[in-house]
Amino acid sequence: MKIIASGSIKGGVGKTASAVNLAAEATRWGARVLVWDLDPQGSATYLLRVEHRLAGRGARGLIAADATLGRHVRATTVDGLHLLPSDRSLRFLDLHLDAGGERHRRLADLLRPLHDAYDVVILDCPAGASLAFEGALRASDVLLVPVIPSTLAVVTLTQLEELVAARAPRPELLAHVSMLDRRKPLQRQIADSLLERPDMLTAVIPNSTAVEQMGPERGPVTSFSPGSVAARAYRALWRELSDRLWS
Ligand SMILES: Nc1ncnc2c1ncn2[C@@H]1O[C@H](COP(=O)(O)OP(=O)(O)O)[C@@H](O)[C@H]1O
Numbered sequence: 393m394k395i396i397a398s399g400s401i402k403g404g405v406g407k408t409a410s411a412v413n414l415a416a417e418a419t420r421w422g423a424r425v426l427v428w429d430l431d432p433q434g435s436a437t438y439l440l441r442v443e444h445r446l447a448g449r450g451a452r453g454l455i456a457a458d459a460t461l462g463r464h465v466r467a468t469t470v471d472g473l474h475l476l477p478s479d480r481s482l483r484f485l486d487l488h489l490d491a492g493g494e495r496h497r498r499l500a501d502l503l504r505p506l507h508d509a510y511d512v513v514i515l516d517c518p519a520g521a522s523l524a525f526e527g528a529l530r531a532s533d534v535l536l537v538p539v540i541p542s543t544l545a546v547v548t549l550t551q552l553e554e555l556v557a558a559r560a561p562r563p564e565l566l567a568h569v570s571m572l573d574r575r576k577p578l579q580r581q582i583a584d585s586l587l588e589r590p591d592m593l594t595a596v597i598p599n600s601t602a603v604e605q606m607g608p609e610r611g612p613v614t615s616f617s618p619g620s621v622a623a624r625a626y627r628a629l630w631r632e633l634s635d636r637l638w639s
Pocket residue numbers: 402403404405406407408409410435570571572597598599600601603604605606607
């Protein structure tokens with residue numbers, strides 16, 4: 393089982409779009425896939441048409457000493473893709489992680505029993521450097537960081553690289569260009585310089601109305617518009633990422 397955290401300190405950069413589309417792409421490839429929506433906003437839960445609610449005691453019960461994640465897992469409309477849904481109580485997840493012991497290891501410990509049930513787990517992280525994010529870093533093989541081509545996003549990527557480098561054990565940080573608008577020269581220029589960095593994947597996700605349509609369609613772009621430029625880009629991103637994961 394490989395664990396990918398789709399995360400960034402920044403919000404609105406395409407973490408959830410990547411998590412959902414890559415998960416769908418991984419199922420097409422034959423993998424058994426779980427998306428864990430760790431964001432109280434529940435965007436992945438919404439896009440995958442699952443109720444925004446955890447059974448039992450919400451976030452507190454989710455990570456309690458006697459917790460099993462399996463009871464919260466739901467099937468989605470995408471074959472082979474399961475979801476551990478978000479709940480509004482996840483906004484207190486950091487408090488519960490802090491109160492329970494081994495706060496950095498808790499998410500990794502909870503995921504361990506699922507090892508034989510899934511080939512790929514994608515953690516859709518909330519923005520920010522929270523305890524939940526630290527836990528996701530600890531649990532993951534790869535931290536996948538979508539980077540929009542703007543100066544401040546590049547600054548944030550450098551901060552994230554430093555944050556991850558200071559962790560042990562740490563995931564491999566891999567980034568990708570997200571929401572590139574090729575009509576804008578500055579964006580093209582920043583994307584080109586990003587692609588020279590060693591931790592960048594070469595697949596670029598364009599700014600695309602097909603990705604925006606995920607909201608009204610409530611599904612992965614690879615399902616409702618498989619021939620779109622965006623779907624092809626996510627397919628290329630998954631190929632590259634899976635090559636790195638299983639090389
Ligand atoms: N490649 C893209 N092209 C156009 N819009 C996008 C793209 N990726 C994401 N979006 C839109 O940007 C917003 C933020 O995306 P999202 O994946 O939720 O970001 P995050 O999870 O990082 O907060 C959403 O409204 C989404 O539809």
